[in-house]
Amino acid sequence: MNLPTTFQFNRTISTFFLSACLLTGCAEEPSGFQRIDLSASEGSSTSQGLAIEPIEAPAKPFGADVALGKTLFHDPRLSADNSISCASCHVIKDGGDDGRRVSIGIEGRTGEHNAPTVLNSGYNFAQFWDGRAATLFEQVDGPVHNHLEMAANWDLIVKRLQTDKVIVEEFSNAGFSKISERSIKAAIVAYERALVTPNSRFDLFLTGNTDALTAEEQEGYAAFMDMGCVSCHQGKNVGGNLFQKFGIYENYYLTEGTPTQATYGRFNVTGLEEDRYVFKVPSLRNVAQTAPYFHDGSVKTLKEAVRIMSEYQLGTPVSDDKLDRLVAFLHTLTGELPEELI
């Protein structure tokens, strides 16, 4: 089978429009905020050119800042009691998450969210499930200060690192004049930006190797496009560039899930009623490695996550067979990381 890389998007959700802008003006909306017009009738389609784009390997050789960022990312001195590092919850060699339902911070403190992957996070238009950090740089403050995660502060971290001659040297080699909150964050961000996973079989397929996917996987890709998954999971990161409500057709948490404060999503950030249950659409790159799923880690398998998406996001219950195809396609989104970053 030989599929084109961009599908005509021809059913269910055929029109994007900025409903919030139409109603209230666009001023307060962060860029990229789109809502979907679900009333668009079948047949009224126009090609939106919605597509998944391939990603490329970052330029090499990596600078000394990337190496320093890697060291800091794995350094437990960033936590109050020297017990956990960023990598405790974002295991780079294993999908960039921690495999837990929700993360566990210092002293066994249980968080409220499932850890998303840090791989390819540089492609996300905002960070955290609710998008409350605009950039990776801003994001670093979150885990460092969060009392359920590292519960530390920059003064403490800077003082600790300053007593270590080896790391002082590494900062200087990376071109930083001193160890500071700013230089620590900058190095971590340089490392995170290098954590790109190109050469997934799907990327190879998109860039012309039509044999890279089996017939079943190509059918899964066709279903992903045709059903409208791509209306939310799109672009280079197959997600990460929109906020959307979880539970478009029905409220998942009232019917199947267990609501917590985290369930309110962006409502916790903006206080706007229309943002209740709204989340950053997560990237689906490497998703086969990042179970359990959803912001609360409530779902153990990819198949179950896809079933819920089909029903609650698209109002289209799908056969077991189609679910298997969609899942087979999602498995092709697992990419590669250079050994030196792991």
Ligand code: HEC
């Ligand atoms: C205790 C576990 C834990 C630690 C330690 C931790 N994280 Fe996270 N990380 C999480 C969780 C949970 C989230 C999601 C939180 C949310 O959305 O509110 C997250 C979110 C992120 C995100 C956003 C990804 C996205 O797609 O939105 C990035 C980037 C990130 N962490 C990087 C880091 C860095 C850098 C450090 C170290 C300074 C770190 N994390 C330490 C658990 C952790």
Ligand code: HEC
């Ligand atoms: C209307 C937008 C929308 C559509 C359409 C959509 N999704 Fe999602 N998807 C989301 C949002 C938002 C989340 C995050 C929900 C949460 O965690 O609360 C998500 C989460 C997921 C996850 C879990 C990812 C993770 O890391 O936890 C998978 C897998 C997924 N979607 C696959 C699909 C598939 C396959 C389809 C098509 C059958 C689809 N989605 C259709 C918005 C959408």
